[in-house]
Each structure stands twice: as structure tokens, then as C-alpha cells.
Amino acid sequence: MQTIKIGVIGVGTVGTSVVNILKDNADVIEARSGSRIIPTKGVVRSLKKERGLDILLSDNPDDIVNDSEIDIVVELMGGVEEPFKVVKKALENGKAVVTANKALLAYHRYELQDIAKDLAFEYEASVAGGIPIINALRDGLSANHIESMMGILNGTCNYMMSKMMNEGVAFDDILKESQELGYAEADPSFDIGGFDAAHKLLILASIAYGIDAKPEDILIEGIENVTQDDIAFAKEFGYQIKLLGIAKRLDDEVELRVHAALIDENEMLAKIDGVMNGISVVGDKVGETLYYGAGAGGDATASAVVANIIDIARSGKSRPMLGFDRPLEHGLKLKNSDKIESKYYLRLKVSDEVGVLAQISKLFENNNISIATMLQKNSDERHANLLFSTHIAVEKDIQNVIKQIQDLNFVVAKPVMIRIV
Amino acid sequence: MQTIKIGVIGVGTVGTSVVNILKDNADVIEARSGSRIIPTKGVVRSLKKERGLDILLSDNPDDIVNDSEIDIVVELMGGVEEPFKVVKKALENGKAVVTANKALLAYHRYELQDIAKDLAFEYEASVAGGIPIINALRDGLSANHIESMMGILNGTCNYMMSKMMNEGVAFDDILKESQELGYAEADPSFDIGGFDAAHKLLILASIAYGIDAKPEDILIEGIENVTQDDIAFAKEFGYQIKLLGIAKRLDDEVELRVHAALIDENEMLAKIDGVMNGISVVGDKVGETLYYGAGAGGDATASAVVANIIDIARSGKSRPMLGFDRPLEHGLKLKNSDKIESKYYLRLKVSDEVGVLAQISKLFENNNISIATMLQKNSDERHANLLFSTHIAVEKDIQNVIKQIQDLNFVVAKPVMIRIV
Numbered sequence: 001m002q003t004i005k006i007g008v009i010g011v012g013t014v015g016t017s018v019v020n021i022l023k024d025n026a027d028v029i030e031a032r033s034g035s036r037i038i039p040t041k042g043v044v045r046s047l048k049k050e051r052g053l054d055i056l057l058s059d060n061p062d063d064i065v066n067d068s069e070i071d072i073v074v075e076l077m078g079g080v081e082e083p084f085k086v087v088k089k090a091l092e093n094g095k096a097v098v099t100a101n102k103a104l105l106a107y108h109r110y111e112l113q114d115i116a117k118d119l120a121f122e123y124e125a126s127v128a129g130g131i132p133i134i135n136a137l138r139d140g141l142s143a144n145h146i147e148s149m150m151g152i153l154n155g156t157c158n159y160m161m162s163k164m165m166n167e168g169v170a171f172d173d174i175l176k177e178s179q180e181l182g183y184a185e186a187d188p189s190f191d192i193g194g195f196d197a198a199h200k201l202l203i204l205a206s207i208a209y210g211i212d213a214k215p216e217d218i219l220i221e222g223i224e225n226v227t228q229d230d231i232a233f234a235k236e237f238g239y240q241i242k243l244l245g246i247a248k249r250l251d252d253e254v255e256l257r258v259h260a261a262l263i264d265e266n267e268m269l270a271k272i273d274g275v276m277n278g279i280s281v282v283g284d285k286v287g288e289t290l291y292y293g294a295g296a297g298g299d300a301t302a303s304a305v306v307a308n309i310i311d312i313a314r315s316g317k318s319r320p321m322l323g324f325d326r327p328l329e330h331g332l333k334l335k336n337s338d339k340i341e342s343k344y345y346l347r348l349k350v351s352d353e354v355g356v357l358a359q360i361s362k363l364f365e366n367n368n369i370s371i372a373t374m375l376q377k378n379s380d381e382r383h384a385n386l387l388f389s390t391h392i393a394v395e396k397d398i399q400n401v402i403k404q405i406q407d408l409n410f411v412v413a414k415p416v417m418i419r420i421v
Numbered sequence: 422m423q424t425i426k427i428g429v430i431g432v433g434t435v436g437t438s439v440v441n442i443l444k445d446n447a448d449v450i451e452a453r454s455g456s457r458i459i460p461t462k463g464v465v466r467s468l469k470k471e472r473g474l475d476i477l478l479s480d481n482p483d484d485i486v487n488d489s490e491i492d493i494v495v496e497l498m499g500g501v502e503e504p505f506k507v508v509k510k511a512l513e514n515g516k517a518v519v520t521a522n523k524a525l526l527a528y529h530r531y532e533l534q535d536i537a538k539d540l541a542f543e544y545e546a547s548v549a550g551g552i553p554i555i556n557a558l559r560d561g562l563s564a565n566h567i568e569s570m571m572g573i574l575n576g577t578c579n580y581m582m583s584k585m586m587n588e589g590v591a592f593d594d595i596l597k598e599s600q601e602l603g604y605a606e607a608d609p610s611f612d613i614g615g616f617d618a619a620h621k622l623l624i625l626a627s628i629a630y631g632i633d634a635k636p637e638d639i640l641i642e643g644i645e646n647v648t649q650d651d652i653a654f655a656k657e658f659g660y661q662i663k664l665l666g667i668a669k670r671l672d673d674e675v676e677l678r679v680h681a682a683l684i685d686e687n688e689m690l691a692k693i694d695g696v697m698n699g700i701s702v703v704g705d706k707v708g709e710t711l712y713y714g715a716g717a718g719g720d721a722t723a724s725a726v727v728a729n730i731i732d733i734a735r736s737g738k739s740r741p742m743l744g745f746d747r748p749l750e751h752g753l754k755l756k757n758s759d760k761i762e763s764k765y766y767l768r769l770k771v772s773d774e775v776g777v778l779a780q781i782s783k784l785f786e787n788n789n790i791s792i793a794t795m796l797q798k799n800s801d802e803r804h805a806n807l808l809f810s811t812h813i814a815v816e817k818d819i820q821n822v823i824k825q826i827q828d829l830n831f832v833v834a835k836p837v838m839i840r841i842v
Binding site: 017021024027028029030032033034124136139140141142143144145210271272283285287288289290291292294297299300305307309311314315318319324327328329330 | 741
């Protein structure tokens with residue numbers, strides 16, 4: 001039986017789980033892969049901390065990437081440029097690479113694909129933790145033109161939105177609770193601002209569409225502005241509110257966006273509660289398929305890392321890293337965010353004066369926006385909340401009308417907009 | 422660019438879709454596989470029917486399996502022994518094989534694995550149509566010991582149960598409607614008797630556990646006995662009723678069973694309505710993951726067949742057919758059905774006499790069965806329906822008590838039992 005040696009750069013929560021799974025589950029891993037897979041070395045930031053792992057520890061990534069005995073380098077350092085240098089060197093030294101690092105891929109996936117050439121470079125754990133979505137999209141659905149993808153890609157946001165919907169907790173309170181539970185970071189902006197989900201969406205978009213885009217190229221918004229007023233509207237009209245990563249193809253253009261969204265409560269995706277992740281993928285032949293599971297956590301994420309290691313042990317590089325062996329003859333382009341079409345929900349806080357609704361309605365009309373539903377709720381004696389939903393409209397027009405509404409004297413707070421899917 | 426030639430044996434609904442997808446989606450298929458994949462020949466039962474496909478048609482499988490130009494044979498004939506002979510010959514002639522034939526695999530998968538040796542033999546479409554569950558289980562979750570699997574594997578049954586639950590339709594009426602819609606066959610016993618789901622479960626069990634079992638080795642029941650009385654009970658206690666394929670590992674034993682089941686309405690699986698399929702897989706490291714999509718239909722099934730073709734074009738045989746390169750050192754055994762443990766629901770129709778409940782309760786007690794809930798509903802002036810649910814009990818004890826209850830004078834109909842998961 002062949003022996004395959006693993007070096008883990010970054011032995012934190014996930015790295016420790018990788019080492020443990022390779023030992024705990026050595027029986028099935030050997031039977032399935034036909035190889036003895038052994039974690040031999042780890043790189044940590046500080047050698048002082050006791051980790052209880054019987055692998056050789058170092059604080060220098062070179063000790064792994066330059067070790068001729070190591071077959072597969074597992075990169076779990078976090079960050080972008082530093083791990084890029086490290087995995088580049090590993091590939092140049094002829095080693096296969098497995099990473100869970102979505103930020104690295106959001107910025108460098110195409111360069112890495114070029115550098116890797118015939119070497120395996122796998123990254124299942126970078127999107128939705130333990131859910132084998134890369135596998136499904138790259139292999140399982142490869143016969144399809146992907147029409148759309150819609151994903152709950154951030155467990156922190158989904159936990160928070162579920163709590164707000166189901167228990168009526170206010171945003172700030174649930175954020176604090178999430179931080180105490182360890183679901184949200186001390187600085188939560190990367191999660192709740194939508195950036196984490198955006199990194200994952202960009203990876204999926206490469207596999208589905210061959211689209212090379214960076215975070216700064218796409219629409220990214222978070223869940224910070226969602227309040228109990230919006231939740232009340234959602235409940236009234238049969239919606240859930242979720243942070244979604246959305247990709248949609250129309251003709252030769254693909255739109256990519258991350259934002260809070262109102263989604264029909266009967267959709268499977270709307271039924272995913274708590275810290276779980278889920279991705280709905282619609283193919284032109286297969287129709288809708290959906291994938292659900294734990295999007296984070298040491299063992300779930302490590303499950304995906306080890307699956308990639310087993311793949312490589314079985315057959316080295318068995319498919320193109322980003323799913324395409326060569327570019328599409330008629331390639332797809334990223335759609336400008338201004339041109340996105342959607343239904344929209346708007347919440348305006350206004351002074352309770354005569355003529356307010358008429359003026360706002362006029363602005364909608366001037367911007368080609370047609371109102372579908374309207375709900376007025378008095379927030380106090382002098383103010384009212386106006387909740388609108390629109391028929392399909394164009395992003396640019398909505399942004400315009402929001403700007404114009406904001407300038408009206410009787411509008412007393414920044415308008416809140418949530419897209420409806 | 423390499424050219425790969427495909428022969429399709431059985432050009433019915435799925436076969437026609439396979440040929441069409443290879444043409445319709447040739448752009449993505451070429452870009453993803455790096456190969457030009459061309460369907461060149463088809464085998465049909467009757468050459469008289471016009472099919473509108475520009476491939477060479479024959480009514481003799483030998484014209485494909487003996488054609489030295491054909492690289493991959495797609496078997497979509499249906500049946501067991503006849504396709505076994507055909508694919509055996511194809512493999513002996515050095516061809517890769519892709520099949521959607523679950524019955525063939527339910528009986529011959531281990532022989533086929535032996536015959537295939539280094540040739541690719543793929544079968545993603547044999548379980549849950551377009552959902553890439555084989556892919557997920559064999560590759561994506563390969564780092565895990567699989568603790569359990571629970572699947573809605575038959576769209577016909579799920580459609581019928583959903584209609585009965587949501588619209589109060591009676592079993593016979595919904596069966597007739599399903600037949601008119603083409604969801605159920607003229608002879609529906611293969612679907613509603615649980616056999617179709619059992620074939621699929623056996624395939625999944627091989628990949629998850631390396632268990633070699635045949636349909637006659639496992640517990641298979643259908644949905645024929647479910648009535649609106651049971652639906653009412655389910656609603657009262659927060660359950661859905663589904664036909665489930667269930668696999669569960671405990672120590673070195675695996676139980677495999679297919680039957681109607683009461684499942685908590687809050688489980689993701691319980692939320693899957695209509696003709697859709699879904700499979701929940703629990704791994705020891707990844708936790709629960711769930712896969713959802715169309716389990717049948719020409720295009721959805723063909724999506725999986727073509728994905729397998731692309732896999733083979735990319736890398737030939739890249740993993741062991743049934744997921745194991747070699748047997749587990751400490752192999753798992755099939756659990757005897759008598760030893761299954763579950764909660765149970767029982768519906769008894771009795772004459773409305775004094776002392777009935779006391780006698781029945783005594784029988785439960787004598788068989789070590791502890792009652793969790795009890796509900797009495799009068800079905801007419803002289804009869805009552807007694808609905809029981811039990812705490813965890815052993816299958817053998819339940820079967821015993823049912824036999825004993827059946828022999829009681831005041832029991833006027835065959836008792837109905839549904840397991841609770």
C-alpha cells in the first residue's frame with residue numbers, strides 16, 4: 001500500500017481536526033483510498049502552545065514546502081498574500097495542495113490554476129464547510145449550463161436572521177449573543193457585511209460560469225440594516241429574510257451579488273435555519289438541486305479537506321481545478337450591478353404629514369418603478385413607517401429613487417432597501 | 422482535442438435526453454471535459470418508431486458492445502439479467518460503462534465491480550436521478566464513517582404522501598391521479614411497495630458501508646396501508662409521513678430498511694414535498710448533510726449520466742466503483758431485521774366494548790413495549806380506532822404483539838403499523 005505524507009500549515013481548529021480525522025478514521029480512509037495517509041508535520045504561529053498532536057511542529061512553512069518527503073500540503077493559514085506565496089512555492093516544489101482558504105481563492109484562483117498545471121489543487125472546504133458543493137458543481141452537474149445559484153453561505157448571518165425571524169430578537173442583541181456563543185467574531189463586519197459570502201460566491205461562479213471576478217467587482221451588502229419592522233413585513237407577506245449569495249445567468253451575462261433578501265417561505269432555501277448553510281443550484285437539464293449542511297466548524301470543514309486528500313491519493317489530479325479544461329468558446333461576462341433586475345422592498349420613515357404618499361408615489365413613477373404592495377405603520381405619534389414592495393425594476397432606477405427620496409424633507413431616516421428573490 | 426464516442430443501449434426517455442444533452446450542451450461539455458463527446462449509435466427495441474435523432478440505430482446491443490470505435494457504453498435498457506450480460510460483454514471488450522439501472526446494481530454491483538477492474542463503471546443516475554448523491558457519498562464524504570442515511574428515494578410515493586397530507590386526498594384517489602399524470606406506473610407495486618427505493622438504498626449502503634446485500638435480505642414495506650386516520654394522527658403530533666430508505670450503523674452492524682415512516686415535521690427531510698427526492702446523510706465528522714432535487718425525469722436523469730461520461734472523459738477511472746479500494750479491516754454486517762429498534766405507531770380498529778383497552782395494554786406490557794401516546798377516535802357507532810405510539814421497542818416484539826392483537830375477537834381489521842424515525 002502506498003504511503004502519502006501530509007504537511008499541515010496552520011494547525012488551528014480546522015488543522016487539528018484534519019490531523020485527528022486522518023488518525024481517528026484511518027480505517028475507512030485506508031479502505032477507500034487504498035493508501036496509508038499520514039500527517040507528519042505541522043506549522044504553527046507559536047511553538048509555545050501545547051496542542052497534544054504527535055506530529056512534528058515548526059513555525060516555518062518552508063519546513064513543509066521544502067520537505068521532499070511531503071506529498072500533499074494542506075494550507076489553513078488564513079489571509080491572502082502570505083498563503084499565496086506559500087502554496088505557490090509548494091506547487092513549484094511539485095506538491096499537491098489542499099486549502100480551505102476562500103480569501104486566497106477569491107483573489108488568486110486563476111493564477112493558482114495556472115501555477116498548479118498538472119498538480120492537484122483542491123479546495124472543497126473553502127465554500128460551505130462540510131457540504132461537498134464544489135464536488136457537486138464541478139463533477140455532478142457538469143452536463144448543465146448553470147442557470148442560477150442561490151446560497152446561504154454564511155452561518156453567522158443565518159443564525160442571526162433565524163433568531164430575528166423566529167424569536168423577535170433585535171439585531172444588536174442577537175449580534176452580541178452570537179459573539180458570546182463564538183458564532184460571530186469580535187469584529188463581525190467580514191461576516192455580517194457579506195464579504196465572507198462573497199468570497200465563496202466568486203469561487204462557485206468560476207466553476208459554474210468560468211467567470212474571473214474579484215470581490216470589488218460585485219455587489220456586496222450585509223444584513224446590518226434589517227430591523228424588526230422588516231421582519232414584520234416579511235411575516236405579513238410570507239417571506240423569510242436571508243443573507244444570500246446569488247448568481248444568475250441571462251444570455252451571455254452573469255450577475256453576482258450578495259445581500260439580504262426576502263425569499264418566499266415555501267422555498268427549500270427559506271427553510272434552512274440557524275448556523276446551517278445551503279445552496280440551491282439550477283441547471284438547464286437537472287432543474288433545481290439543493291445542498292445542505294454545516295458550513296463551518298473544525299470537523300465539518302476538515303471532513304472536506306480530508307475528502308480532497310483522499311481524492312488526490314486515489315487519482316492525483318482528476319479534473320480541472322476550476323472545472324473548465326479550456327474557456328467557453330463564447331465566454332460569459334459579469335453583468336454591471338446597475339443593470340440587475342429584481343423586485344424590491346423599501347422601508348421609509350416619514351413625518352406623518354398630508355401629501356407624503358403622493359410625492360413618494362410620483363418619484364416611483366418618474367423612475368419607472370411600479371409598486372406591488374404598500375403598508376403603513378405608525379412608529380410613533382409623529383412618524384410613520386411606509387413599507388413598499390415593487391414589481392420587477394432595474395437596480396439603477398431603485399438606487400436613483402432612494403437618493404431622491406432621501407432628499408425629501410419629510411423623510412426622517414435613511415431609507416432601507418431589501419431585494420426580493 | 423480527443424474525441425470520445427458514445428453508444429446508448431436503450432433510447433427511451435432517458436436515452437433520448439442523453440443524446441440531446443450531449444448535443445445541446447456540447448459547448449460546456451467540451452470546455453469542461455476537454456473532449457469532444459459524440460453519441461454515435463443507439464440500440465432500440467423496435468426500429469420502426471421514428472425518434473428524430475441523428476445517431477445510427479440498431480436493435481442489437483452487440484452492434485454497440487462489439488464496435489471498436491465506441492469508447493463508452495451507456496446502458497439504459499432496464500431489467501436485470503439481460504443488461505448484466507450486455508454490460509459484462511462491454512467491459513470484456515474494454516469499454517467504460519455508464520448505467521442508470523438500479524435493479525442491475527441491486528443484484529450485480531459487486532460482480533460488476535470485479536469484472537470492471539481498471540475500467541470505469543459509473544452509475545450516478547441509478548439513485549435519485551439528477552442529484553449527485555453517489556458523488557457526494559463516494560467522494561465528498563469519504564473522510565467520514567457514515568452513521569446514518571435517510572432518503573426520500575421514490576418521487577411517486579412522495580407525491581402521493583404529500584397530496585394525502587396536504588390536501589386530504591384518499592390513497593386510492595391519489596394513486597389514480599398519479600397514474601393519469603404519468604408519475605405512477607399502470608402496475609404501481611414496484612414504486613408503492615418500496616422495491617424501487619430498496620434498490621437505491623442497497624447501492625448507497627455499498628458506498629457508505631461496503632455492505633453486500635440483496636433486496637431479499639432487507640426489510641421492505643410500502644405505503645399501501647396509510648390512510649387518512651394515520652395522516653390525522655401525524656398532524657396531531659407534528660409528523661409528516663414519508664416512504665423512507667433508512668440505513669443506520671451501530672457498532673459493527675448496519676440496518677437497512679424501506680418503509681413508510683412518521684418523521685418530525687421540523688426535519689429538513691420532512692419539508693420535501695411532491696415528486697422531489699432528498700437524502701440526509703450523517704457522517705461522524707461532517708454531521709448532517711442533505712441533498713435535494715429531481716429524482717426522475719428524462720433530462721434530470723440524463724444530467725447524471727452525462728456527468729459520468731464527462732468524468733470518464735477527464736480521467737478514466739478515478740476512484741473505486743463502489744467507493745472502497747479494499748474491504749474494511751473490521752467489516753460491517755447486515756443487522757437482522759428482527760433486531761431493529763424504533764418507535765412505532767399502531768392503528769387498531771376495534772369493537773367499542775368494555776375492557777378492550779385493558780386487554781391490549783396487557784399485551785403491550787407482556788411484549789416489553791411501553792406506550793408513549795394513545796388516541797381513541799370513533800370510526801362509527803360500533804367501532805373505534807385506537808392510535809398508539811410507543812417508546813423505543815424491538816421489531817420482533819412489535820411483530821409479536823401485532824400477531825397477538827390480530828387474534829383478539831374484538832379487533833375487526835388488520836392492525837396498521839408505521840415506524841417513527
